[in-house]
Structures are given as C-alpha cells and as structure tokens.
Amino acid sequence: xxxxxxxxxxxxxxxxxxxxxxxxxxxxxxxxxxxxxxxxxxxxxxxxxxxxxxxxxxxxxxxxxxxxx
Amino acid sequence: xxxxxxxxxxxxxxxxxxxxxxxxxxxxxxxxxxxxxxxxxxxxxxxxxxxxxxxxxxxxxxxxxxxxxxxxxxxxxxxxxxxxxxxxxxxxxxxxxxxxxxxxxxxxxxxxxxxxxxxxxxxxxxxxxxxxxxxxxxxxxxxxxxxxxxxxxxxxxxxxxxxxxxxxxxxxxxxxxxxxxxxxxxxxxxxxxxxxxxxxxxxxxxxxxxxxxxxxxxxxxxxxxxxxxxxxxxxxxxxxxxxxxxxxxxxxxxxxxxxxxxxxxxxxxxxxxxxxxxxxxxxxxxxxxxxxxxxxxxxxxxxxxxxxxxxxxxxxxxxxxxxxxxxxxxxxxxxxxxxxxxxxxxxxxxxxxxxxxxxxxxxxxxxxxxxxxxxxxxxxxxxxxxxxxxxxxxxxxxxxxxxxxxxxxxxxxxxxxxxxxxxxxxxxxxxxxxxxxxxxxxxxxxxxxxxxxxxxxxxxxxxxxxxxxxxxxxxxxxxxxxxxxxxxxxxxxxxxxxxxxxxxxxxxxxxxxxxxxxxxxxxxxxxxxxxxxxxxxxxxxxxxxxxxxxxxxxxxxxxxxxxxxxxxxxxxxxxxxxxxxxxxxxxxxxxx
Numbered sequence: 243x244x245x246x247x248x249x250x251x252x253x254x255x256x257x258x259x260x261x262x263x264x265x266x267x268x269x270x271x272x273x274x275x276x277x278x279x280x281x282x283x284x285x286x287x288x289x290x291x292x293x294x295x296x297x298x299x300x301x302x303x304x305x306x307x308x309x310x311x
Numbered sequence: 312x313x314x315x316x317x318x319x320x321x322x323x324x325x326x327x328x329x330x331x332x333x334x335x336x337x338x339x340x341x342x343x344x345x346x347x348x349x350x351x352x353x354x355x356x357x358x359x360x361x362x363x364x365x366x367x368x369x370x371x372x373x374x375x376x377x378x379x380x381x382x383x384x385x386x387x388x389x390x391x392x393x394x395x396x397x398x399x400x401x402x403x404x405x406x407x408x409x410x411x412x413x414x415x416x417x418x419x420x421x422x423x424x425x426x427x428x429x430x431x432x433x434x435x436x437x438x439x440x441x442x443x444x445x446x447x448x449x450x451x452x453x454x455x456x457x458x459x460x461x462x463x464x465x466x467x468x469x470x471x472x473x474x475x476x477x478x479x480x481x482x483x484x485x486x487x488x489x490x491x492x493x494x495x496x497x498x499x500x501x502x503x504x505x506x507x508x509x510x511x512x513x514x515x516x517x518x519x520x521x522x523x524x525x526x527x528x529x530x531x532x533x534x535x536x537x538x539x540x541x542x543x544x545x546x547x548x549x550x551x552x553x554x555x556x557x558x559x560x561x562x563x564x565x566x567x568x569x570x571x572x573x574x575x576x577x578x579x580x581x582x583x584x585x586x587x588x589x590x591x592x593x594x595x596x597x598x599x600x601x602x603x604x605x606x607x608x609x610x611x612x613x614x615x616x617x618x619x620x621x622x623x624x625x626x627x628x629x630x631x632x633x634x635x636x637x638x639x640x641x642x643x644x645x646x647x648x649x650x651x652x653x654x655x656x657x658x659x660x661x662x663x664x665x666x667x668x669x670x671x672x673x674x675x676x677x678x679x680x681x682x683x684x685x686x687x688x689x690x691x692x693x694x695x696x697x698x699x700x701x702x703x704x705x706x707x708x709x710x711x712x713x714x715x716x717x718x719x720x721x722x723x724x725x726x727x728x729x730x731x732x733x734x735x736x737x738x739x740x741x742x743x744x745x746x747x748x749x750x751x752x753x754x755x756x757x758x759x760x761x762x763x764x765x766x767x768x769x770x771x772x773x774x775x776x777x778x779x780x781x782x783x784x785x786x787x788x789x790x791x792x793x794x795x796x797x798x799x800x801x802x803x804x805x806x807x808x809x810x811x812x813x814x815x816x817x818x819x820x821x822x823x824x825x826x827x828x829x830x831x832x833x834x835x836x837x838x839x840x841x842x843x844x845x846x847x848x849x850x851x852x853x854x855x856x857x858x859x860x861x862x863x864x865x866x867x868x869x870x871x872x873x874x875x876x877x878x879x880x881x882x883x884x885x886x887x888x889x890x891x892x893x894x895x896x897x898x899x900x901x902x903x
C-alpha cells in the first residue's frame with residue numbers, strides 16, 4: 243500500500259473516533275455496548291487475534307501444494 | 312385457468328429438452344425457462360398444492376408460504392443470471408446438470424413432506440457433481456467423488472432420520488422437530504449441506520475444482536437449501552446458533568491462508584453460511600428474517616464473486632493470488648464488480664451485506680447470546696480484511712506480465728446485473744424486507760451508531776492489517792479436517808487391502824492345501840496309514856508327502872492300486888453302514 247493511502251487511512255480512522263462520541267447507541271444490552279470506542283478495540287484486538295490464529299494454523303498445517311498427491 | 316406448476320418441474324423438464332434446441336434458438340430457450348419459472352412462482356397460490364398419495368402418506372410438491380417464496384424468488388433470479396453467465400457453454404450435459412441442480416433445489420424448497428424433500432435432496436447431490444466433473448481434470452474427478460461420498464453420507468443420515476420420524480410420529484410433513492434420534496440424524500443431513508464444522512470439508516475441496524460456470528451454480532444452491540431446511544425444522548436450537556458462530560470464525564481463519572482464489576471464496580461460504588445458521592438458531596423473528604435475508608444477499612454477492620474469479624480464470628488462466636495482480640486496468644469491469652461484491656460480503660454500508668449482517672448480529676443480542684454476538688462481530692472484521700487482501704492481490708498488486716481482458720458480453724452483463732442488485736438491496740432494503748417470512752418485524756439498518764460502529768470496526772482492523780506483511784499470500788495447501796477423513800479412508804483401504812485381503816489369501820492358501828490333501832485322500836484313503844508311518848518314521852520316504860517321494864501333487868503317476876483301494880474301502884464302508892442300518896431297523900421293529 244502506498245504511503246499516501248496509509249496516511250489517508252490513518253486520518254480517516256482517527257477521525258472516526260470523535261464521530262463515535264457524537265453517535266448514541268439505540269440498544270445497549272451487554273456491558274460493552276456502554277463502553278465508548280468498543281468497535282475500535284474489537285477492530286484492533288480482533289484483527290490481532292485473527293492474524294495470530296491464522297499464523298498458528300499456518301505453522302501447523304501449511305504444506306506443499308501437492309501434499310496429498 | 313391453468314394451475315401453477317411447481318417451479319422444480321419446469322426446470323427438470325427444461326433440462327430434458329435442452330438437447331432438442333440447437334443453434335441460435337438454444338440461448339433463448341435457456342433464458343426462457345427461468346423467466347417462465349419466475350412467472351409461474353409469482354402466480355402460485357399460498358398453501359399446499361400438488362398433493363399426491365404415497366403409501367399411507369401424502370407427498371406435497373408445492374408448500375407455498377412466505378419462507379418458500381422468498382427463497383424460491385432468489386433461486387430463480389440467480390438461476391437466470393448464472394444461466395446468462397454460462398450461455399456460451401457448449402456441452403449439453405453441463406447445461407442439463409445445471410438445470411437439474413436448480414430444479415431439484417427448488418424442489419427441496421417447495422417440498423411439504425420429508426419423502427419428496429429427500430428425493431430432491433439426492434437429485435441435487437447427483438446432478439451438482441457433474442458441474443465438478445465437467446472440468447475434465449484428474450483433480451476434479453477425485454474431488455467430485457469425495458463430494459459425492461460426503462453427500463451420500465449426509466443423505467443416508469437424513470433418510471435414517473426421516474424414517475425414524477415417520478415411524479415414530481406417523482407424519483412426514485416438514486416442520487420443527489422434537490429432540491430425539493430423528494432430530495439428530497436429520498440435523499446431520501441438513502448440517503452437512505449447510506457445511507457444519509466438521510462436515511464442511513467437501514465445500515472447499517470441491518467448489519474450486521468445478522468448471523468456471525459450474526462453480527457459480529454450486530456457490531448458490533447446496534448450502535442455501537441446507538440453511539432453508541434448518542429454518543424450517545430447527546429454528547431456535549442453541550446448538551445451531553453457536554455452530555453458526557463457530558463456522559463464521561472457522562471459515563475466516565482458513566480463508567486468510569488460502570492462495571487459490573476460488574478456494575478462498577469457498578471458505579468464505581462456510582463463514583457466511585455461519586451467519587445464516589446463527590440467525591436461524593437464535594429463533595427470534597429478527598434472527599430468522601436476518602438469516603433468510605442473508606441467504607438472499609449472500610447468493611447475490613457470492614455468485615458475483617465466483618463470476619469474477621471465474622472470468623479471471625477463463626481470461627487470464629490463473630487462479631492463485633501469488634500469480635495474479637495488475638488486473639484493475641486490464642479487466643476494469645471485473646474489477647469494479649468484484650469490488651462491489653467484496654464490499655457487500657464485508658458488510659460495508661450501503662451494500663446489501665451490511666443490512667442482513669446487522670440483522671443477524673442484532674438478533675444475537677435480542678436472543679441474549681453475548682458470545683455469539685462477539686463471534687459474529689469478529690468474523691465481520693475478518694471478512695473485511697480478507698477481502699481487502701483478495702482485491703489488492705488480484706487487481707492492484709504489481710504484475711506487468713499478466714495478460715487478460717474483460718470476459719465476453721454475456722458474462723459482463725450477468726456480472727453487471729448482479730452487482731446492481733447488490734447495491735439495490737443495500738440502498739433500498741425495504742424491497743427485501745417486504746419478502747421476508749416474519750412480516751411484523753421492523754429493522755432500521757441505517758442508524759448513525761450502526762454505520763459509525765461498522766466503519767470504526769473496519770478502519771481500525773485495516774490499520775492493524777497494514778502494519779505487517781503477515782497477510783501476503785503463500786504457496787502451499789492448508790490441511791483442513793479432511794486430513795483426518797483422508798487418513799481414515801486410507802486406514803480403511805489398508806485394512807481392506809492389506810489386512811483383510813491378506814487374511815483372505817492366507818486362509819485361501821491354507822484351505823486349498825488342505826483341500827488338496829482331502830482330494831488325495833479321497834483318491835486313496837490308504838494314504839492315511841502311510842502318512843502316519845511317515846509322521847512316526849520320517850526317514851522312510853512317505854507315500855503321502857507332497858514335497859518328497861513319488862506322490863508329488865501334480866505328477867502324472869499311474870498306479871492301479873490307487874484306484875482299487877479306495878473303491879474296495881468304499882464298498883466295505885457301504886456294507887458296514889448297511890449292516891448297522893439293518894440292525895437298527897430290526898431292533899426298532901422288535902421294540903415297537
């Protein structure tokens with residue numbers, strides 16, 4: 243990804259944080275619905291978890307293309 | 312007035328007539344069948360029609376209600392688009408298989424009883440496998456057989472469940488089931504088609520090996536009939552709901568590691584079907600509506616994705632991310648439609664996936680299932696990230712060497728129309744809401760918090776995703792749970808071939824030797840005595856010793872005594888037996 247796109251992505255991502263404070267959630271059922279910026283945290287943590295899981299899986303089960311042949 | 316025919320029959324009859332049409336008439340005929348089926352579906356009356364007695368039961372070929380109608384609509388609509396996409400396919404067999412596949416799927420949807428549902432279920436499996444085999448490659452042949460094997464297993468489980476249900480309840484009408492043996496067997500049958508973990512392995516194995524056009528059909532019908540059947544028979548089952556959550560994550564984790572684009576999409580089917588299954592499993596009206604809305608939307612964007620990747624395979628001859636790149640300029644329409652489909656599947660506003668995913672996640676909250684909500688939200692992030700990867704490495708990564716251009720007009724038209732529908736149902740979701748099974752449910756997807764929340768989720772996920780090069784595609788194959796199935800099958804093959812067959816050969820050798828001995832003895836019973844002598848005095852060359860002496864088996868030696876002795880002995884024994892019999896007879900008559 244080019245440097246320009248990365249900077250743009252960062253700017254939009256940072257801009258989304260204050261916007262989040264101005265929007266009110268309609269339904270708050272579980273405790274994390276009441277925490278501000280929950281989606282940001284889930285976005286970051288979720289990505290890390292998924293990358294970690296996929297790397298573990300790759301370490302265990304990534305084989306050569308013709309493995310079954 | 313002409314009575315409406317179940318749309319399944321129109322497609323099945325249509326399939327049989329395909330060889331009759333040739334030349335310029337054939338494409339028009341192929342496109343006319345789904346149009347007629349759609350008109351027919353619109354005119355169908357609500358209720359149960361086309362009822363036929365069978366044994367002590369009733370077969371219902373047209374159970375028409377809001378659930379079957381909405382699924383019927385999308386099946387026929389995408390059938391039309393997929394046929395348009397594949398209109399240049401010259402093989403009648405492949406076209407017939409596709410028509411039979413669509414027809415049997417519609418048969419499942421409108422079946423009101425388990426027997427006819429099972430019959431269409433099996434036709435679906437049998438016809439769809441030809442869409443894999445028509446690729447005419449060794450890998451496709453093997454994958455097709457594995458696909459068939461898995462579906463026959465699922466069909467077997469379904470049949471057992473249906474029979475248990477029919478005998479225990481005395482009814483075969485399709486509807487929610489009570490827990491018991493029938494419940495679990497039928498759930499296995501439906502779950503296999505819906506790609507439940509660990510029964511999903513046929514899907515990423517077979518779909519990438521299908522023909523360019525066949526995979527478009529495959530991506531639509533099998534899994535969605537599974538979800539439809541779950542919505543009919545298993546709404547509100549907790550196991551189903553959490554299975555959906557697991558499927559959503561499982562598919563994403565595996566998809567992130569795939570190099571083959573169509574295998575990548577296949578794992579995303581597992582993940583997306585997870586959303587549908589979860590929605591149905593929550594049991595709340597919003598969940599069932601959300602699950603079915605996701606069926607509708609997913610059919611559109613997933614078929615579009617398979618169309619795009621099929622076009623790339625057909626025009627560039629490549630399907631691996633490591634070999635692709637730079638196609639944005641060479642295949643602009645394919646690039647734009649693929650971006651629309653990717654944004655739709657990721658659930659970015661204002662595309663159709665945003666609406667139905669939101670419904671399912673909201674249903675998880677409404678059903679008070681916090682773990683399910685988190686699983687589905689996590690899967691949502693993963694979907695966005697993995698499609699960012701797919702689009703980047705297919706269209707925008709540097710690759711000067713690749714040669715390709717946009718596909719023929721019919722493929723472009725099909726892709727353009729499908730992309731348009733993805734946007735239409737995203738921008739104007741009410742068009743879809745009007746069709747959903749539960750009418751009283753209201754859902755407003757475009758609230759500020761929902762839109763901003765989703766954007767925050769994706770943007771911050773993407774920020775992390777761009778930090779490291781961990782997402783770069785890698786060559787190789789990722790072993791799935793099919794590794795264990797294959798090992799089990801190899802074990803069974805070894806058991807049958809080496810162990811059991813070895814035992815058979817040893818037994819056969821043993822008995823054939825003994826039989827030879829018996830044959831020799833029957834020719835000359837006196838050999839017994841000579842055998843005994845040989846046994847006790849081994850230095851004396853025995854008359855009976857197959858390895859030594861003059862009586863080697865197979866040697867043509869003539870000795871007249873060999874034939875006299877057994878005959879004499881036989882006559883002696885017969886006389887003895889006759890004497891004993893006579894004695895018994897006399898004694899019995901005296902006593903009597």
